[in-house]
Amino acid sequence: MNIRQQLDQKITQALQQAGAPASSTAIVKASTRPEFGEYQANGIMAAARQLKINPHELAARVLAQLELTDMADKVEVAGPGFLNIHLSNDWLAAQLTPPAPTPPAPARQQTIVIDYSAPNLAKEMHVGHLRSTIIGDAMARVLEYLGQRVIRQNHVGDWGTQFGMLLAYMADLKAQGLEVSMQLSDLESFYRQAKQHFDTDPAFADRARAQVVKLQGGDTECLQLWREFIEISLAHCQTLYDRLGVTLTRTDVMPESAYNDDLPAVVSDLQRQGLLAENQGAQCAFMDEFRAKDGSITPFIVQKSDGGYLYATTDLAAVRYRARQLAADRVLYVVDMRQSLHFRQLFTLARKAGFADERLSLEHMAFGTMLGEDGRPFKTRAGGAVKLAELLDEAEERALALVNAKSPELPASERHEIARRIGIGAVKYADLSKNRNSDYVFSWDSMLSFEGNTAPYLQYAYARIRSIFRRAQDDGGSRPAAGAAILLQEPAERTLAVKLLQFDEVIDSVAIDGLPNQLCLYLYELAGSFMRFYEACPILKAGVDSAARTSRLQLAAITADTLKTGLGLLGIEVMERM
Ligand code: ARG
Numbered sequence: 351m352n353i354r355q356q357l358d359q360k361i362t363q364a365l366q367q368a369g370a371p372a373s374s375t376a377i378v379k380a381s382t383r384p385e386f387g388e389y390q391a392n393g394i395m396a397a398a399r400q401l402k403i404n405p406h407e408l409a410a411r412v413l414a415q416l417e418l419t420d421m422a423d424k425v426e427v428a429g430p431g432f433l434n435i436h437l438s439n440d441w442l443a444a445q446l447t448p449p450a451p452t453p454p455a456p457a458r459q460q461t462i463v464i465d466y467s468a469p470n471l472a473k474e475m476h477v478g479h480l481r482s483t484i485i486g487d488a489m490a491r492v493l494e495y496l497g498q499r500v501i502r503q504n505h506v507g508d509w510g511t512q513f514g515m516l517l518a519y520m521a522d523l524k525a526q527g528l529e530v531s532m533q534l535s536d537l538e539s540f541y542r543q544a545k546q547h548f549d550t551d552p553a554f555a556d557r558a559r560a561q562v563v564k565l566q567g568g569d570t571e572c573l574q575l576w577r578e579f580i581e582i583s584l585a586h587c588q589t590l591y592d593r594l595g596v597t598l599t600r601t602d603v604m605p606e607s608a609y610n611d612d613l614p615a616v617v618s619d620l621q622r623q624g625l626l627a628e629n630q631g632a633q634c635a636f637m638d639e640f641r642a643k644d645g646s647i648t649p650f651i652v653q654k655s656d657g658g659y660l661y662a663t664t665d666l667a668a669v670r671y672r673a674r675q676l677a678a679d680r681v682l683y684v685v686d687m688r689q690s691l692h693f694r695q696l697f698t699l700a701r702k703a704g705f706a707d708e709r710l711s712l713e714h715m716a717f718g719t720m721l722g723e724d725g726r727p728f729k730t731r732a733g734g735a736v737k738l739a740e741l742l743d744e745a746e747e748r749a750l751a752l753v754n755a756k757s758p759e760l761p762a763s764e765r766h767e768i769a770r771r772i773g774i775g776a777v778k779y780a781d782l783s784k785n786r787n788s789d790y791v792f793s794w795d796s797m798l799s800f801e802g803n804t805a806p807y808l809q810y811a812y813a814r815i816r817s818i819f820r821r822a823q824d825d826g827g828s829r830p831a832a833g834a835a836i837l838l839q840e841p842a843e844r845t846l847a848v849k850l851l852q853f854d855e856v857i858d859s860v861a862i863d864g865l866p867n868q869l870c871l872y873l874y875e876l877a878g879s880f881m882r883f884y885e886a887c888p889i890l891k892a893g894v895d896s897a898a899r900t901s902r903l904q905l906a907a908i909t910a911d912t913l914k915t916g917l918g919l920l921g922i923e924v925m926e927r928m
Contacts, residue, residue, distance in 0.1 A: 351452075352854035353445075354378050354389065357435060360418060361391045368411035370397035378435075380852065386428065387436035388848050394431045405431025442847045443836040446904075448911035449853050453497030460679040461499045463672045464490050467591075467598055468685070470507035471583040471605075472516060474537040475590055476735035477728055477792075478686070481717045484781050484921070486684035487596045488866040489715070491919045496861055501676055502602035505668065506587075508580050509607040514562035517575045518554060519544035521561070534582045538737060580605075590738050594774060595921050609667035613659045616667050617652055620703055631655030635699050640691075650695040665696050669712070670705040680711040682864060687716035687787070715864040718789035720781075728792050745773035748798055752806075757928065768928045772798070772806050775922040779805035782920050783870035803874040805922055808913060811877035812924040815910040821890055822903060837901040842879075842886040846905055849879045853912050857919070866920060873916045880909045 351359070361376035377393035394412060398405035409427040418425055424436040453459075466486020469479045486502075494500045519540070523530050534540055547554040564572040584603060591598045617633060620626050626633045634649035641647045652663045672678045683693060693714040700706045722728045730736050750769035757765065780797035783804075784790040800806045838844045856872040859865075888894055889902045914924050 352858055353437075353851055354380065354855050355858075357389050357391070357418075357421070360421075361412065361416065361433065362393075364412045364415035364417075365393065365397060365408075367415040368408060369401065370408070371400050374400070376433075380855075381434065384845070386432075387422075387424070387426075387434040389435040389437075390428075391433040391435070394433065398431060409433060437848065439838045439844065442844070442851065443838050445851055446836050446847055446908055448908055449915045451496050451854070451857070459497065459499060461501065461677055462493050463501045463503055463676055463678040463681040464493075464684065465503045465505050465668075465681065466490075466684040467587075467596070468505040468507070469587060470512075471580055471587075472507070472510075472512045473541050473735075474583075475587055475738050477720055477738060477741060478735065480738060480741075480777075481720060481781055481786070482684045482686070483591070483594065483596055483598075484778050485715070485717060485786055485864075485866060486682075487598070488782055488869075488920050489682060489684065489860075489864055490597060491921060492857060492860050492866070492869070495919055496857065498861075501678070502598055503668075503672070504598055504603045504605075506584070506603055506605045508583075508605040509610065509664075511562050513565060513576060513579070514558040514560075515544045515548045515555075516541065516579060517561040517565065517572060518558040519547060520575050520579060521557075522547075522554075530578070531582060534579070537583060537586060538735075590742075593739075593742060594778070595923065597921075604668075606661075606664045609664045609671070610659075612667040612671075613663050616663055616670070617659075620652065620666075620699075623703055625699065625702055626652065635695070637695065637698055637702070639698050640695060648691065648695075650699055662692065662696065665692075666700060666703075666705060669696065669700040673706045673710050678710060680713065682713050682715050684715045684717070684864075687718055690714065690716055713864065715786065717786035721789050721791045723791060723793050725791065742774065742777065744794075745777045745798075746770050747773075748794055749773035749776065749806075752798060752800075753928065760927075768925055771923045771925055772809060772928070775805035775809060775917075778922055779808075779870065779920065782866045783874075785865060785867050803870060805917075808873055808877055808917060809922075809924055810928060811880065812910055812913045812917070813926060813928045815880070815906050815913075816926050818889060818906055819903075819910075825890060834900050834904050835897065836904050837897060839898070840883075840887050842883040843902070843905065846879045846883040846909065849876050850905075850908055850912055853916065869916055869920060873913060876909065876912060876916075880906070 358376050358378040361378060362374070365374055365376055366372065374397035375393050376391040378389050378391050381387055381390045394409050395405045398408040401408065406427060409431045412433065413425060413427065416425065418435070421437060421441050422435050423438040426434050428434045464486055466489075467479060467483040469475045490500050490502055520530050523533060548558055561572060565576055584600065588600060617626070620635065621633070625635050627636055628634070629649060632651050632655045633653035634651050636647045636649050638647070640650075650662055651660060652666065653659060669681070672681050685693070697706070697712045697714075700712070701708070706712060720728045728736060746769055749772040750766065753760075753765045753769045753772065757768075760768070776797040780792065781790065796802070797804055798806060800810055836847070838847050852872070856869055860869050883905065887898075887902055889899060889906065894902075917924055
């Protein structure tokens with residue numbers, strides 16, 4: 351249990367002993383100002399209102415019941431009836447250890463499916479998939495760290511009419527005796543060429559449509575071509591995942607086509623339950639929940655008039671699979687906000703159909719669009735989609751220029767490695783540090799800055815602490831043994847200690863809300879608290895007595911561990927020096 355939860359539990363108990371209704375809770379929050387202590391309980395006023403008594407009187411009764419002597423050295427009633435809790439130095443000092451999660455009790459362990467990345471394989475992965483990939487991966491790491499059972503599902507788009515065009519083009523190249531895999535090494539231009547043939551050559555377009563029919567009919571040769579294509583495309587994706595340090599592997603790929611055989615059953619099941627109506631030949635769910643003011647309903651189409659299935663049908667089959675086969679407690683869909691209506695309709699229909707019962711939490715973790723510095727969707731100068739591989743090349747090149755300027759004395763190979771970590775880290779962190787619900791502006795200068803809430807700033811803060819230990823070693827000292835006494839004498843020491851102890855709270859809340867930017871902000875503030883501590887409380891200077899020095903080294907060590915763990919949960923690497 352994190353500190354907030356511990357206090358909440360104790361104060362809620364006291365509140366109830368003081369006669370408050372059973373539904374009342376303490377509502378403990380971190381305080382906004384140090385003079386209010388570290389935490390405050392806000393729930394007393396509401397309970398007093400229900401009891402029709404003066405909140406101050408109830409607060410006094412709660413105080414009389416409250417046993418917090420071990421944790422706090424002052425609890426006071428403030429304002430109209432808040433409780434302010436000032437944690438005790440000794441208790442804080444005793445709690446300080448490097449971050450380590452307590453695994454959930456077996457009964458509280460959840461199976462959490464995370465649907466992320468999911469590019470369409472017809473084209474090369476582009477920046478549009480970056481946000482899902484990065485945010486989804488951070489969520490997977492955070493939930494795994496907390497001991498949850500995470501199942502990654504890369505719901506790649508590997509089926510649909512656009513493959514007809516690609517397969518027809520592949521077949522043409524093969525007929526000319528050309529080596530297709532070479533051509534496919536640039537998927538983007540392969541797609542463009544196929545599309546151009548499709549748009550300008552009616553005979554080719556006919557062959558493309560015939561390929562679609564053959565593919566759906568299970569034609570062996572056609573399937574063979576398709577597999578070859580998918581294989582190359584997936585290998586492209588995997589190269590990018592590895593380069594980005596994203597934990598997805600080939601075993602996490604659960605493509606749209608995997609659900610093909612289940613689609614007729616999904617539709618007939620919905621039909622049997624009376625959930626579908628025919629509209630211009632298509633099978634649709636008209637759900638009241640989606641009725642507009644003018645009375646019309648936006649239908650959820652599950653089968654086209656030609657009998658074909660759609661994105662929605664596959665997603666229905668996937669919900670059912672995740673609920674039944676994977677036995678999920680939660681499914682997180684890390685997908686572009688523009689698909690919000692799709693997911694609301696999907697979740698509503700899946701519940702009505704009994705594909706997902708009320709215990710299964712279905713959550714669309716939506717994100718906004720990545721914008722260029724001109725405020726428009728991020729594109730190349732020519733207006734095309736920016737290839738991820740090229741974006742990462744540029745990130746590393748720019749980072750290398752910075753490292754070369756800052757640390758020319760380091761060996762070249764180390765400078766390259768540092769630049770790689772900074773460049774990749776900066777791209778990921780820039781995305782993670784913004785609230786995913788808004789659009790975000792991609793800016794090289796701000797993400798690579800060594801100041802502000804950026805990856806380089808935090809990586810630098812970490813390296814700086816590590817350098818203190820190198821110097822301590824030169825002095826004959828070293829990292830103090832874990833458990834060495836921590837003394838919180840200066841205000842800056844205390845502030846740093848409290849911040850360190852709030853790591854668990856932040857992680858818990860990221861796990862619930864799916865907002866990794868909360869963790870970024872925390873790490874940024876932690877680095878700031880450390881810098882202020884380091885200015886106010888010298889460590890290696892002459893005249894610092896050995897008890898203070900050991901204690902401060904210990905605080906520095908735990909800060910470094912917390913930064914490293916936190917950045918690790920965001921998928922960002924640190925380095926010993928830079
Ligand atoms: N392939 C889709 C796209 O690129 C995203 C799939 C998201 N996951 C899902 N279960 N619908 O837009």
